Amino acid sequence: MNTPLLQVEHLEVALAQTSRALLHDVSFSLAPHRCLGVIGESGSGKSLLCRALLWLLNTAFVCRGTMRFADDEPLGFHDAALRRYRGRDISLIPQHPMTAFDPLQPIGKQMVETLCAHLALRPREAKDKAIALLQQVRLENAAKRFDDYPAQLSGGMLQRVTIAIALGLSPLLLIADEPTSAVTQAEIVQLFAELRSRNAMTLLFVSHDLGAIQRLADRVMVMHQGRVVKPMRC
Ligand SMILES: Nc1ncnc2c1ncn2[C@@H]1O[C@H](COP(=O)(O)OP(=O)(O)O)[C@@H](O)[C@H]1O
Ligand SMILES: [Mg+2]
DSSP: OOOOSEEEEEEEEEETTTOOEEEEEEEEEEOTTOEEEEEEOTTSSHHHHHHHHTTOOOTTEEEEEEEEETTSOOEETTOGGGGGGBTTTEEEEOSSGGGGSOTTSOHHHHHHHHHHHHSOOOHHHHHHHHHHHHHHTTOTTHHHHTTOOGGGSOHHHHHHHHHHHHHHTOOSEEEEESOOOTTTHHHHHHHHHHHHHTTOOEEEEEOSOHHHHHHHOSEEEEEETTEEEEOOBO
């Protein structure tokens, strides 16, 4: 059997101030080149799970449990070493794309900075790649949009930009936290379906849309009130 690319054991997340538990004993594993769909009602803990995997929860939260990526040693969710996975190993498409950008910088500049920080590219090459990526996610007038500020783009357009950045890093594991807004859903699901058919990456795909999950996922993990109610191995 393949070594899992990601193995999460007994992840617990609680609020530091009140000790209120938000995620309870979440365990799952994800094999390379597979897609795990995560589904659950609003507030069931899907976004917390995504952010915990990338050490993106701040000191308002306390996390327990372990995570193992590829053949590395398991790390605790309190371990700042988790940070090293961000980017080329694990990329996140955040649920709320507005929060992913600095409102004072054009989106193209932010894309170039991210691509240069993670890939050995010169700024000119990174700009060409950024525009090609924006075309790949079918952002209209990609070259012109490059100099726009985040506030000049709709939520759906910003969602495409966050997807473009994540694709550009070609991560081993892509975490997509509800990457489909109402407007862009069908096209974005199609884009992920193409990625799946090329077997390009391992995917953790969060959605409340059963149709999207059915189309993309090999296995489904259902969350309810911070617990996995239907654990899956794939
Ligand atoms: N910063 C926070 N402070 C307090 N509670 C939070 C915070 N972030 C998330 N929560 C709580 O954690 C639970 C899970 O949230 P979340 O992971 O965003 O759910 P989902 O993505 O499934 O809609 C919810 O009950 C939410 O209220
Ligand atoms: Mg969410």
